[in-house]
Amino acid sequence: MTDARAEMRRYAIGAILSAVLTLAAFWVVLADGVARGTALWIVGAAGVAQIAVQLRCFLHIGSASKREDLHLILFSALLAGLMIGGTIWIMTSLHGRMH
Amino acid sequence: MSGTAHPGLNLGASDARAHERSETPVFGFWVFLMSDLIIFGILFAHYIVMTDARAFGPGPAQLFDLKSVAAQTSLLLASSYTYGMASLAMKHRERIRPVALWLIVTAILGATFPGLELRDFANMIAEGGVPQRSGYLSALWALVGLHGLHVAVGLVWIAVMLALLAVRGLSNRTKTRLLLLGLYWHFLDLIWIGILSIVYLGGLA
Amino acid sequence: MARQATDPIFGRLDWSVTPFDDFLAAPSIDEAVASAAAAAVPLGALAVIAVLTWKGLWGALWRDWLTTADHKRIGIMYIVLAGVMMLRAVAEGFVMRAHQVTALDGGVLSSEHFAQLFSTHGTIMIFFVATPLVTGLMNFAVPLQIGARDVAFPVLNQVSLALTASGAGLVMISLVIGQFGTGGWTMYPPYTSATFSPGPGVDYWVWAIGISGIGSTLAGLNIAVTIYKNRAPGMRFLRMPMFTWTALCTSIMMIYAFPALTVATAMMALDRTLGFHFFTNDLGGNMMQYANIFWMFGHPEVYIVVLPAYGVFSEVSSTFSAKRLYGYNSLVIATMAIAVISFTVWLHHFFTMGQGARVNAAFGIATMIIAVPTGVKVYDWMATMFRGRVRLSVPIIYLVGFFFLFVFGGLTGVVLANPTIDYQIHNSQFLVGHFHNVLIPGVIFGVLAGIHYWFPKAFGFRLHERTARVGACLWFAGFVFAFLPLYWLGLMGMPRRSATYDNPAFEPVMWVTAGGAAIVVAALGVTVWNFYASTRDRAALACPVGDPWDGRSLEWSVPAPPPAYNFYALPQVKSLDPWTIEKAEGAPYQPADAYEDIEMPRPTSLGVVIGGAAFAMGFAVTWWVWWLAGVSLAVIAGAVIARAFVQDTTRTIPAREVEAAHQKVLQQARQIRAVDRDDEIAPANLGHAAPEVPA
Incomplete structure (x- = not known):
């Protein structure tokens, strides 16, 4: 055990x-x-x-898990980062020009 | 063994057949959760963008009750731990009783969470913080509400698993489903960390 | 939003919601068109019901199709669904063109009706034609190409199709009951908010798209997991056929892009139904966020539908040139590059929204970069055909048409990717020309090539080659006349989506495009006719051995149609193009060393139940029939929970039975004469290919 x-x-x-x-x-x-x-x-x-x-x-999740699981998490983080980061960048720029 | 490991607890050597059968569903469900993560991610982004869109309505300082939030955080973390105990009981003890008991403990902790959350929502409504009040409040309710909805679905799922344990016992399919539910339950805690950091602590810092 | 009091049982449904009473009250061409379209839906349904009853096919329909979990049949149903929807959307396109030749200072249709037409046309073409077409092709071909018995989750596959079908059903019923939204296929708020579009039209869109979008997410998940987990022994990633590679990238994109659509539609639903302020004009709502979230889905969607078409072109360029695919690795890298970069370009759909020049410049550059891997692919396909023994078969005609037209459409895309130019020509007919110029020669030509390529595999007989060639040429000509003049119109200053215009210079060009639209209708007619004519003459077109084109990948090694379990014994893959190698080494059609019991999913009605309930729920929320929405949701939840308690979800086919079936087809293959490529379209081609040597 x-x-x-x-x-x-x-x-x-x-x-x-x-x-x-x-x-x-x-x-x-x-x-x-x-x-x-x-x-x-x-x-x-x-x-x-x-x-x-x-x-x-x-x-x-870690060294013992298959590589594709880690890839999946990293890829998801990349895309989520692109979407979140992109949204904030775009909308902040837009907001700054609306005054 | 490491060649076929998947996210979440692995049944591994203790039950090789169930492990083999669970590999594809567990991987598929993990992919589904990643898709769900994008939904939450966009709602997080929307919340951040709408932070100042209060239209003179109430903001974090009037709406949030950190004590209640702290209690909810502890409940979710504790339930994550007890779910882990249920998984270990399934893996190593192969008996229905301990699994069911840990599941019931998880469900009780888990059910208190939306209870507190509903009380918070009621207080917010009393403060005039309904989602129809402002763009900010719509974003807040959507994000926190969707997480609460996920927890509620998780509770129904636990109930179904208890029924399945009673009817079918610890069959391979039941084991696979318990692994999936485990991923789901731990995933909800991950999302909650985001909500806690960005919405509650970020809003009050 | 203050909601007016509504009936507790019927919501806001009453007898005034069909277009017929408007026609009777005030007959006009406009109302006649609306009424005829509305009548076509129930009449078409009645005709189908009558035929099914007359031929006694209800049982077969239920047993073999609606409840099946077989990926091949589900794939075919996706394509049939898309075909039916395409008939409507092409007809709408033709009606719009017919209207536009009369639209100088007026026009036969009302502007409200015209707006509904372009909204439904776009919505259907993207969500219920392009998406299910590629999903259907992937469903049918991927498990066969990778040596799998079925997809990873066969029942989920059925549910995905049902959700897509229920979304399509909502769009169809909007013709008869109520009307569709008028905000274009993207339905931008605040115009589509409850304040400015209070009717049920936008709600139809929201629920049709929301429900089918969830279906597409699940379909993508299924295909991706299938490719990850169900490949035959030895089928490494770099031995997968190119179509499977594009299917993998597309399905991964579906998993990550469709959630954005789910969020956008859900937020719109909350805005419209519960009075939230996500995208409203007042109280801090931000309609720009809608454009942002929608296009985080919308741009990847373009590549979701076009990548599988690229996959088809890869397969056919190699098969019909009897040559190995040129630059396999570069095609894999280009596909992956497109999949990732497509998530970084969404802002080019709203360059003019008002964000700063830096943001526009960054997204503009990313948009130009994504054209590079696509260019790589075009060169690869041309190099594949170069010095090959090319047969000018139907898929190759589509490919050559694609070369000419798609490159042009892609180049206008690079023009539009420049924000300064986009400021001048956005929202003009130039844009309409551009996206039709990539979507029709890209997606539609690609899918048509794929359908003609895999049809014999699915049904066991070929399509009439000559008729299909006429159809392909008509598609090419129709496209050229219907869409290329739009660039000219756009540069002359004609805006898109305008029901009427006052510049007489537009009118002659409109006649040209209307003529082109008529040719497109003819092309579609010939294509549909060919399905009928070929089915009628199927005895002369039969190819039961299953390899009519001297194919290269695993799907051509099994008979046509393939058995439910696809492979009698799972193949051992040692290289790319395994079937070509096997034929070149002179030992195809061999019995397996050993056969094993095969476990296959049993039929289930879960998809029908969930799809039906989802349709009822969407309809109920659209019309504020709250009790029905609640009941439908409960049915969905109940069905999912009940499914968990079902035992015996699979049936086992004993090894002896499999072996006997295999012996029978092997014997048939040995008896049938192998034909070489000169006889490819002759009746002698029974699907036994004499291989071209060397591989």
Whole structure:
């Protein structure tokens, strides 16, 4: 049952890391004296880190999985990034010229 | 073994036949979730673009209750963990009872989440924060509401799985479906991290 | 939006919604056209029902087609659906052209009616002709080409088709009950918002497109997973036929592009039905976001429909030149490049929206770049034919037509990709000329080539070659006269989508285009007639051995029509063009070393139930019949859940039976004389090809 034990540990690590990252994000928002820009960066970084943790520990994406799964996630991230980034770029440019 | 691993928990050596049978459905469902990710991605982009389109209506400071949001975050994270326990029970113990028990725990945690969310929505309506009020509120309700809808569908799915466990037991097909539900449930937590970071914490930072 | 009080049972449906009463109240050509079109739908349905009853075909229709999970039949049904929709959309195109010759300072149709015509024409051509045509071809050919028994999810495949069909049904019923939206196929708000278009027309569009869009997402998912997971042993990615490569890229694009359409239509539905403010004029709504989201789908969609056509051209240029495809690797890379770059160019559909010059420049450059891989492909196909032993068969005629016309259309696209020029000619007939010039010679010619190429595989007999050649030449001529003059009109300043014009210089050109439209109608008529005539003469055109064109990929190694499980034994693939190699080595049609039990999906009515309920739901929301919408949604959910409890979803065909069937077809292949390419269109061609040597 060592297999089971290792997997059990992995879920526990994932949950604990996620909780810590969530707490960190809440803390920078609630704490006094953190500039808005800094807080946003930290919240964003904690969010990305937590997504990575959960992909690794809960969804078991990693070195053991087939390459096509990782490719799929990276390709999805690329296209989502193009769509989100493109939208923000276009609409900000448009907004800036509407005044 | 690593040659055929798929996203989510792998049944692997503990049940080779179920593992082989589940490979294509799990991959297909993961692709479907990536398609769903694009839907959420566009709603995120729309929300960001519409942040200032408040038309003098209420904004994050009036609408959000961080305590409730923190509770919802904990509930989802805990339910993700308990679903993991259900998967492990299925993989290593091969008995219906522990799987069903962990599923029920997941469902209870999961059902409290939309409960709190509905209470938040009611409070928002009381503050005048209905989706018809502004472009910003439409974007907010669409994004958070779609996630809530996904959680509700997930709860129905858990109920169906409990019924399937009772009727069919831990057959290969039931196991595959539990793997798919696992992907779905963990995926919803990933989306929630985005909502928490961009909508709630980003809005109040 | 304040909704007026409506009937709890019938919503906003009442007896005034058909066009017939308007015709009776005030007869005119305009109303007569509307009434005739509205009458054609129920009359056509009645005719089909009558024929089915008369011939006693209901049982066969239900058993063999509507409930089947066989990818070949589902593919054929996609193409039949697209064909029926194409009849309507081509007729609409012809009516519009006929109207335009009278439209100097007036015209026979009302501008409202004209607007409905161009809206339905575009909507149908993109969503219910081009998309199902390529989906059907991919469904039919991909599993056969990669040596698979079926797609990865056969039942889901059936559901995808049903969702597409229910969307098509909504567009069709809008002819009879109520009317369609008038906002063009893109339905830009705020014109299409509840404030300015309160009627049911835009709702029909929203639900037809929303429902069929989900079907297309699932269809793309299915084909992509099939190619990833169901390839025969040895079929590595770089041994896949080119059509399969384009199908892979197209299906991946469907997975990522259609969600944008789903979001756009869902937001539009929320705006219109529940009073949200995504795209409205007031309270912070932003209609520019609609253009942005819609074209994140819309541009990839163009490549979604054209890539499989490129795949067909790759197959036919190689098969009918008896030569290996030139530059296989470069074609693979070009296909992948197009698939990715097509997600970076969507803004060129709205250069004039008002964003800054930097944004326009970036998207303009990306648009010009995407023309490069397409150019690579054209050179590859020409090089494939160069010094080949080319037969001027129907698919090759379409390919040559494509060379002339598509390159021209592509070049006008590069012209339009320059934002400064686009400011001058956008929204003019120049644009109409451009996109017809890429979509017809690209998609329609490609699909027609594919249909003529694979028809014998699907049905076991060839199409009449001579009639089909006449049809192909008519398509070419009709296109030239109907669409090339539009560039001229556009440069003279004629806007698109205008029901009337006041410049007499446009009128003679309009006569030319109307003549061209008549030739297109004739081309379509000849093509449809040929299906009938060839079916009638199928005994003389039979090719049961299944290899009438001396094909190169695996689908030609099985008899025509193929067995439900496609392959008697899964092939071992050792190279590109495995069937050609097998024939050249002199050992085709061999029994397998071993046969095994084959597990195939059982028929199911899930698709019919879900498609029917989706249709009812779309209709109900369009007409505000809320109870029916709720019931339909519950039926869909119930059907999906109930399906989870069904056991015995597959049936097993014993190995002995498979072996016996294989022995029988092998014996037939040995008995039938192999013909060489000189006899390709003679009755002696029973589908046993004498191979050209060397491979």
